[in-house]
Amino acid sequence: MLFNSLSFALFFPVVLFLYWIFARNSLRLQNIILLISSLYFYACWDYRFVFLLIFSIALDYYTGLKMGSSEIPRVRKFWLVLSIAINLSLLGVLKYYNFFAESFAEGLSLLGLSVNPHTLNLVLPVGISFYTFHGLSYVIDIYKNRIKPERDLVDYAVFVSFFPLLVAGPIERATHLLPQIQKKRVFSYAQASDGLRQILWGLFKKIVIADNCAELANLAFNNHEAYGGSTLLLGAFFFAMQIYGDFSGYSDIALGVARIMGIELLRNFSYPYFSRDIAEFWRRWHISLSSWFRDYVYFPLGGSRGSIWLKVRNTFIIFLLSGFWHGANWTFLAWGALNAIYFLPLLLSKSNRENLDIVAKGRLLPTVSDVVHMLVTFTMTVFAWILFRAENIRHAFEYISEIFSASLFTAPELVRKDLLLLIAGFFILEWLGREHPYAIARFGFNWPKPVKWGFYYCLVIAIFVFTGKQQQFIYFQF
Known part of the structure; x- marks a missing residue:
């Protein structure tokens, strides 16, 4: 169901x-x-x-x-x-x-x-x-x-x-x-209405963003030999949007459903694609799993205490376990290992806890430094998602090798301008609401009621207009 x-x-x-x-x-x-x-x-x-x-x-x-x-x-x-x-x-x-x-x-x-x-x-x-x-x-x-x-x-x-x-x-x-x-x-009417708003946002993420991106991501990954590097790079971007919209959308719906019933569940996502380094990304992505491994595996192993060897060992254990938790495939282990490699320089330089607050807190716009760090972190994350999505290691290497070919500099196929505009609007809403539990938790509260309700109706209309082929939630397989 x-x-x-x-x-x-x-x-x-x-x-x-x-x-x-x-x-x-x-x-x-x-x-x-x-x-x-x-x-x-x-x-x-x-x-x-x-x-x-x-x-x-x-x-x-x-x-x-x-x-x-x-x-x-x-x-x-x-x-x-x-x-x-x-x-x-x-x-x-x-x-x-x-x-x-x-x-x-x-x-x-x-x-x-x-x-x-x-x-x-x-x-x-x-x-x-x-x-x-x-x-x-x-x-x-x-x-x-x-x-x-x-x-x-x-x-x-x-x-x-x-x-x-x-x-x-x-x-x-x-x-x-x-x-x-x-x-x-x-x-509680206030609690129930807040739950409905979060359900609406979760459905928008899932149906409008994730399911539409899934169609193009599947075309790229399932037919990688037919496309050039620029198209495959775009396909990896679409998968990054698919998995975020899909999984965080599910979490939003789950939290909203529970809130209507008077129960508050643990937050599972906190705007991970606005992270300025990989350590921050993992504090904001699938928070309940990351914190589970931290508390029940990483800390008992000694955490970041001890020698450099122990720090490296514990980091690889936690990321490999996280990868293996996702599925029985070498691609998930490779994905976990790559994230461990990303994370280690931050840990060893003791800079893994520099970005604890949300980016540009209290300000509308980020600094140039924030933008650069977010783009670098997002690019690293998209690259890692290729391993996560690939059918096997060979598929992943073929996909990656084609990206880093001369065809990277050709015009991409699989371009849907309407979807790219929707993704841009989605990022804007996420950015404006990044200091709240979910993007539209407080969005438009000071607007006149007709305008505020008009915004909600626009989200509902978008859900119906952009409903495509129904996709099962990705994390059901895990």
Whole structure:
């Protein structure tokens, strides 16, 4: 069930009616409705996946209780290791087994040994990487005594399976979401209207920007041998816009849907394409995943403390894991390694935390230095996205090599002037709203009502006018 589908447009109002009208006086009933709605939402993808989700919920709920009932360190560690091992084993088999089997066979073939790997014909459960990380953070936080185990199974199950974030994040923490699930929620018109604005902006990002860019990006990447370097460079730019509009659009819709229900989810994007260096980019892109790896992997490894060797090791571990989290393909590992190479000079020169505030804060225009740094960072990011989008390493190298050929200086094909104008307008709105949680959060608040509502209607009209071929959200595959 896609957020931008008719089925969700029918599903969500029914949930809201039951949640705010039928169960308005009962927190327990509200949470039960959330749980049933979330399981139904997930079953719409494939009902078989629901059983795996329920198993994951039960596993971490039970191990959390067992850790909470003991003060003996080795007993607590046993239950922690058991939960992590089972969770990662399921994720490994379903998502990575075929990759390892095929890579092992290819490695042996280089030694002259012929092996036919046994692969599994498995369908990857949608969102498994997201809800697995929900559960892992929960049990690790209990082990570290950051939280107490949740004894109410319904409340815990809602934390893991809450439908706005279930299939593509953000990756929530129990310390942030569980208290909201346990607290009485009262309908707020201001909160609901803000949620609707964020949903509108998310739909604009997804349908108008991402889906239209996807058509041209797919043409470039799927037929790279037919185009020159300038066209392929433009295709890489379109993919950069596609993945940002697609994923941040999903996050905006998820946050807006949750806000209408009185729940605030973690922010997942903060204008990453206005970053002045790669370190800033990773503080603003997929924030919930970056912070998850930082808190549960990078810091326990020692972070940026210790010798230069340890700093380099930890940086590569965190970026390679981030790449591998995205999928079982060498391209994702290469993408992660390239970002580690980008990041290391900043870390080793201790300049990775120079740009903590949003660019040109309190000013309309950036400085020349800011513009140069943003353009360089954006160019590096677009180049890295080629590895992310390519089918395999060979495809990536062929694509890149054609860009850096004489054809780079020819006139590009696949030019859609209307789309380029839309992207330009999109960047202007993002820039004007960059100090707010999302671009149109406060946009036009001081305008006369007819003008302000006219702006909203323009966004709605654009969504209908520029609706193209519906594209599945990219991060559903992860």
